[in-house]
Amino acid sequence: MTCTIVVGGQWGDEAKGKVSSYLALRDDPGVAVRAGLGPGAGHTVVHGGRTLRLRQVPSAVVNPRTRLLLGAGVLIRPEVLLREIKETGVGDRIGVDHRATVIEPGHVEAEQADAGLRDTVRSTGSGHGPALAARAMRSARRARDVAELAPYLTDVAAEVNAAVDAGDGVQVEGTNGFGLSVLYGSYPYTVGKDSTASTAAADVGLGPLAVDEVVLVFRAYPTRVGAGPFPTEIPEEEAERRGIVEYGTVTGRRRRTGTFDLDQAREAVRINRPSRLALTFLDHVTPDALGVRGGALPAEAAAFVRHVEKGLGRPVDLIGTGPASDDLIDRWTAQGGER
Numbered sequence: 041m042t043c044t045i046v047v048g049g050q051w052g053d054e055a056k057g058k059v060s061s062y063l064a065l066r067d068d069p070g071v072a073v074r075a076g077l078g079p080g081a082g083h084t085v086v087h088g089g090r091t092l093r094l095r096q097v098p099s100a101v102v103n104p105r106t107r108l109l110l111g112a113g114v115l116i117r118p119e120v121l122l123r124e125i126k127e128t129g130v131g132d133r134i135g136v137d138h139r140a141t142v143i144e145p146g147h148v149e150a151e152q153a154d155a156g157l158r159d160t161v162r163s164t165g166s167g168h169g170p171a172l173a174a175r176a177m178r179s180a181r182r183a184r185d186v187a188e189l190a191p192y193l194t195d196v197a198a199e200v201n202a203a204v205d206a207g208d209g210v211q212v213e214g215t216n217g218f219g220l221s222v223l224y225g226s227y228p229y230t231v232g233k234d235s236t237a238s239t240a241a242a243d244v245g246l247g248p249l250a251v252d253e254v255v256l257v258f259r260a261y262p263t264r265v266g267a268g269p270f271p272t273e274i275p276e277e278e279a280e281r282r283g284i285v286e287y288g289t290v291t292g293r294r295r296r297t298g299t300f301d302l303d304q305a306r307e308a309v310r311i312n313r314p315s316r317l318a319l320t321f322l323d324h325v326t327p328d329a330l331g332v333r334g335g336a337l338p339a340e341a342a343a344f345v346r347h348v349e350k351g352l353g354r355p356v357d358l359i360g361t362g363p364a365s366d367d368l369i370d371r372w373t374a375q376g377g378e379r
Contacts, residue, residue, distance in 0.1 A: 197245025229268025
């Protein structure tokens with residue numbers, strides 16, 4: 041089995057959780073591990089009649105056979121993680137790297153009190169920046185220092201590499217999106233760390249040669265929460281007219297909406313080097329695409345996919361047509377796993 045990384049190509053909210061949950065059900069990986077930042081990024085998973093809004097637990101929670109892990113590079117807010125473990129009932133199959141940095145109450149207070157982050161960048165106020173700064177200064181506490189996390193502590197790097205060596209299948213789920221990378225995004229209107237596939241691998245202790253597939257997720261109409269440039273942004277009235285108004289999973293703030301930006305997408309492809317592309321929210325292109333899982337897409341949606349493929353010079357392998365994990369057209373599987 042393969043080692044697959046799932047990352048976002050825009051401003052976040054690309055439906056990485058949906059794609060990750062679908063691949064967890066399709067590929068049945070032995071291990072799924074969350075990379076990226078921390079509880080400021082929420083992934084929504086709709087499966088089996090339930091809607092899960094996950095801030096720490098990996099989206100592969102939908103597969104009861106998969107071991108769930110949080111890598112050393114992930115920021116842990118204990119009260120958020122412990123609440124999600126209880127709500128999802130995964131206490132017997134989740135593990136936290138003992139080296140992961142802990143977000144303290146003081147980190148949250150400091151971020152919310154910082155006028156630049158609060159009013160200019162409009163951060164989620166989750167304490168990420170101060171926690172990352174504390175880690176850089178070597179003053180942060182780690183998961184091993186929190187008694188309540190003791191039952192879940194493990195060496196994630198050892199687990200994921202053992203799974204790769206055994207061919208058990210590994211799925212790495214990134215957070216945020218390429219446009220929010222502190223290195224390659226719209227600095228300073230970014231999150232506090234990089235959000236590319238390379239950093240996702242490092243977050244969980246994987247070297248580049250361990251990775252078989254990188255799935256880069258785009259949405260038909262990208263959205264952005266918070267401040268910062270958004271070259272293709274459309275007026276709120278236009279989003280309302282099209283019926284595509286959304287609100288942030290964590291902040292509850294209205295998401296800004298824009299049209300597909302081929303220039304940004306090309307840069308995301310160039311730096312993330314994906315082996316597969318996923319394109320979600322085709323039901324926002326035309327409502328007739330909602331829930332299509334096989335056969336032909338409606339003409340307008342099919343034309344949009346061709347537009348993206350032509351602009352990026354490569355095929356789209358996974359097409360999302362609705363909120364549920366299996367509201368998706370899987371061209372990859374339909375072609376026998378071949379390009």
